Amino acid sequence: RTVFLNGDFVPFEEARIPVMDRGFLFADGIYEVAAIIDGKLVDEVAHLARLDRSLRAIEIANPYTSEEWIALMRELAARDEVREGLVYIEVTRGVAERDFPFPPEGTPPTVVMFTQAKRILGAPAAEKGVAVITVPDLRWKRRDIKSVALLAQVLAKQEAARAGVSEAWMVEDGHVTEGGSSTAFIITPDDRLVTRPLSNAVLPGITRIAVMQLAREMQLTIEERLFTVEEALCAREAFYTSASAIVMPVVTIDGKAIGDGSPGPMTKRLREVYLALARDGALA
Numbered sequence: 001r002t003v004f005l006n007g008d009f010v011p012f013e014e015a016r017i018p019v020m021d022r023g024f025l026f027a028d029g030i031y032e033v034a035a036i037i038d039g040k041l042v043d044e045v046a047h048l049a050r051l052d053r054s055l056r057a058i059e060i061a062n063p064y065t066s067e068e069w070i071a072l073m074r075e076l077a078a079r080d081e082v083r084e085g086l087v088y089i090e091v092t093r094g095v096a097e098r099d100f101p102f103p104p105e106g107t108p109p110t111v112v113m114f115t116q117a118k119r120i121l122g123a124p125a126a127e128k129g130v131a132v133i134t135v136p137d138l139r140w141k142r143r144d145i146k147s148v149a150l151l152a153q154v155l156a157k158q159e160a161a162r163a164g165v166s167e168a169w170m171v172e173d174g175h176v177t178e179g180g181s182s183t184a185f186i187i188t189p190d191d192r193l194v195t196r197p198l199s200n201a202v203l204p205g206i207t208r209i210a211v212m213q214l215a216r217e218m219q220l221t222i223e224e225r226l227f228t229v230e231e232a233l234c235a236r237e238a239f240y241t242s243a244s245a246i247v248m249p250v251v252t253i254d255g256k257a258i259g260d261g262s263p264g265p266m267t268k269r270l271r272e273v274y275l276a277l278a279r280d281g282a283l284a
């Protein structure tokens with residue numbers, strides 16, 4: 001396994017980050033995750049556009065062009081021989097003596113990239129559907145930035161793991177914001193696909209955009225609006241999306257069955273169509 005670290009491909013065991021890295025000291029950095037399916041990157045252009053947006057939001061110059069990033073990601077996936085899995089990218093504000101304001105101009109960012117082999121297509125959880133719990137959303141007010149400051153999500157997802165479920169849906173003022181690492185969707189009893197609108201309250205999911213486009217093509221009515229936990233509990237179907245989970249059917253929320261307690265037909269269709277497009281390389 002290889003790590004791309006500050007311009008070099010190095011063996012995993014030899015990749016090291018200094019203690020004074022601002023990512024370590026301040027979580028002063030951002031990240032991005034894209035899927036690899038059948039050896040092909042999925043929706044990489046959109047993921048790199050979000051990477052650029054996250055970098056701009058925290059005033060780090062993007063070290064590479066989109067074309068350069070794509071070449072590096074492909075090279076890494078090829079070196080690691082990953083046919084199915086994830087590419088993780090992290091960029092921090094670099095290494096400097098510990099002090100809150102930005103380090104001196106010219107301090108190079110730290111750039112890290114690695115792959116993780118992972119089953120995506122035939123993930124057994126997707127066949128049966130998964131359980132989620134709801135937890136309070138304890139995060140900061142710029143959740144639209146894909147920041148590596150993930151302590152609230154670590155705690156939320158640990159609570160989910162302890163409860164033996166797959167994801168934690170975070171709740172603020174009675175409304176579901178999103179999953180710990182995914183976008184939350186419900187389908188109402190009158191067949192409307194509902195997800196929260198984009199704002200500072202949620203991360204703009206790349207899978208979310210693609211799935212909404214597919215839903216539009218399937219003539220589903222889409223409502224971007226807030227929804228409560230109570231409404232989710234009464235939904236006909238529920239699912240969450242992310243680069244790694246793709247479209248994951250949710251069959252219970254806080255122990256209560258959604259619909260008939262098995263993956264819903266629209267959810268299954270959205271997953272199948274998305275995966276077919278990804279395999280064809282049609283989501284590049």
Ligand code: PLP
Pocket residue numbers: 033178179180181182183202203204205206207208241242243244
């Ligand atoms: N929301 C949060 C908080 C996330 O961390 C993620 C992904 O990790 C998502 C949503 C889904 O985003 P994407 O579909 O781009 O993976």
